[in-house]
Amino acid sequence: MVGRLLRYVCIFVVVAFVGEVAAKSVFPMPQLDAVCTRTVVRKDIVTLAPAELERFIRTVKEMHRRGWMDGFGSMHNHISHQIHGNEHFFAWHRRFLRHFEMLMQEIDPEAILPYWNWATHWQNPLTDPVLSSAYFGGNGRPSDNCVVDGAEERWGRNYPKRNCLTRKYRYGTSTGAFWPMRAVRDVMNTAVTHAQFRSRIENGPHGIVHLGLGGDFETMWAPVDVLFFMHHAMLDKVWAEWQSRDQIRFHSVDGYDASRQPVMAKSLMPFYGEEVGTALLTNGPGYCYIYDDLPAPVVVNPKRAARVAFNAELNTTSAEYYRPLAPPLMPAVAAGHIIPTVPARFVKPAGKALFAKEESPESALIEDFAPPPPLNESWMAKMNVDVEEAERMNRFVNNVVAQINSERRQGSNADAQDQN
The missing domain is CATH 1.10.1280.10 (Di-copper center containing domain from catechol oxidase)
Structure with missing residues (x-):
């Protein structure tokens, strides 16, 4: 039918x-x-x-x-x-x-x-x-x-x-x-x-x-x-x-x-x-x-x-995959459901150190990459976008870019130390 x-x-x-x-x-x-x-x-x-x-x-x-x-x-x-x-x-x-x-x-x-x-x-x-x-x-x-x-x-x-x-x-x-x-x-x-x-x-x-x-x-x-x-x-x-x-x-x-x-x-x-x-x-x-x-x-x-x-x-509703926006927005996981294991980098919130800029002069020379901006709300409504998922993905990519920036600063500091 x-x-x-x-x-x-x-x-x-x-x-x-x-x-x-x-x-x-x-x-x-x-x-x-x-x-x-x-x-x-x-x-x-x-x-x-x-x-x-x-x-x-x-x-x-x-x-x-x-x-x-x-x-x-x-x-x-x-x-x-x-x-x-x-x-x-x-x-x-x-x-x-x-x-x-x-x-x-x-x-x-x-x-x-x-x-x-x-x-x-x-x-x-x-x-x-x-x-x-x-x-x-x-x-x-x-x-x-x-x-x-x-x-x-x-x-x-x-x-x-x-x-x-x-x-x-x-x-x-x-x-x-x-x-x-x-x-x-x-x-x-x-x-x-x-x-x-x-x-x-x-x-x-x-x-x-x-x-x-x-x-x-x-x-x-x-x-x-x-x-x-x-x-x-x-x-x-x-x-x-x-x-x-x-x-x-x-x-x-x-x-x-x-x-x-x-x-x-x-x-x-x-x-x-x-x-x-x-x-x-x-x-x-x-x-x-x-x-x-x-x-x-x-x-x-x-x-x-x-x-x-x-x-x-x-x-797709398993709360273990994402950091929730707020408790009311995340559905409960069904009883007895086995939650797949995923790498902590995806689900674990970035620590404060991940976002903190080093204070050394060498790291100040490294300009941080900007993360992708969030999707526009009016566009999401018009395009049938899953707003909650889009917000999760925005947080996710922000964490990845923060990690990239942290690694770049650490690399710059290491290079500076090698030169000294």
């Missing part, structure tokens, strides 16, 4: 979506291949050879000319609440990226979607070449927020209405800091279930980038901007790395959808109507890609017991 209802919803959304963009362009809906005739490698965009970068930019410019970017923006916006804040987030966006890449390859069979590693310049994204005129441009101009440099220079869009492509940095001329990779990997090391991992990444580094760039990028039609696909390719890579740490993760998911129905490998993805399980392998049929610094998944059939989905309702 639920599956049939989901199919009807998908059909309704497709009809509405196609009707909306049909007058603007023909938006192709290619089907996934049954087998992989080749497996391509997605790379960090700043490592692309000049010819590879030129090929990618030329291809996406043609996609924009054909109106396909409007189509992706419309699709994403129409079903936004079905694919955010629940366990369809990772699998659905992996399918969405593959749809984008397949349309790229209709224009140029050799084109491959790269990823944007925003963690490389996390402390000051303004220094990131991806946000420069040599790549995809930066902040919109003050008068109207239109992007006027880079590959998307003076791009127009027709969805949701006719306008220029916009970005409006969160702090006027600054995006604020993003997440360091150390914090991302700490989440990888401590998240036991898919539901835990999805919630922490979606409400942490994912949202910070969207809100930092602002303009169209902080809306649900953000796919009108090519940076959306490179940002989500980075998130997909992060998911792929987390999956690679346990064979079970290539076969199963857990948690709930937007209607509070369990999400399993056989659940159907919104819009596409394909099983979630078909999107769990990057090099599986129809996807056919790997990432440049990750090994290709080699999957073995798990034991039957390993296929049983984790109880996400219990696991």
Whole structure:
């Protein structure tokens, strides 16, 4: 019954979506291949050879000319609440990226979607070449927020209405800091279930980038901007790395959808109507890609017991995973539930010494890194963000940045002592 209802919803959304963009362009809906005739490698965009970068930019410019970017923006916006804040987030966006890449390859069979590693310049994204005129441009101009440099220079869009492509940095001329990779990997090391991992990444580094760039990028039609696909390719890579740490993760998911129905490998993805399980392998049929610094998944059939989905309702509310905001906000742990053990760095509050600056002259020369700012409350409400989780993730990344700063100061003091 639920599956049939989901199919009807998908059909309704497709009809509405196609009707909306049909007058603007023909938006192709290619089907996934049954087998992989080749497996391509997605790379960090700043490592692309000049010819590879030129090929990618030329291809996406043609996609924009054909109106396909409007189509992706419309699709994403129409079903936004079905694919955010629940366990369809990772699998659905992996399918969405593959749809984008397949349309790229209709224009140029050799084109491959790269990823944007925003963690490389996390402390000051303004220094990131991806946000420069040599790549995809930066902040919109003050008068109207239109992007006027880079590959998307003076791009127009027709969805949701006719306008220029916009970005409006969160702090006027600054995006604020993003997440360091150390914090991302700490989440990888401590998240036991898919539901835990999805919630922490979606409400942490994912949202910070969207809100930092602002303009169209902080809306649900953000796919009108090519940076959306490179940002989500980075998130997909992060998911792929987390999956690679346990064979079970290539076969199963857990948690709930937007209607509070369990999400399993056989659940159907919104819009596409394909099983979630078909999107769990990057090099599986129809996807056919790997990432440049990750090994290709080699999957073995798990034991039957390993296929049983984790109880996400219990696991994601376990108070041992976070420092609580206040007692009333944290649900009680069910009696008899076994709480997984996690490293103390994730759950233990930072001590006063962690935040205290050394008083020596040498340490005064080291300027502390600023932590990523918290997500904006009005944006969280609009984007179906889990406010409590976002606040936990903000505290978490603040602790990680404090540790980084403490280690930098200690290193500076050690260097000074060596010189003396």
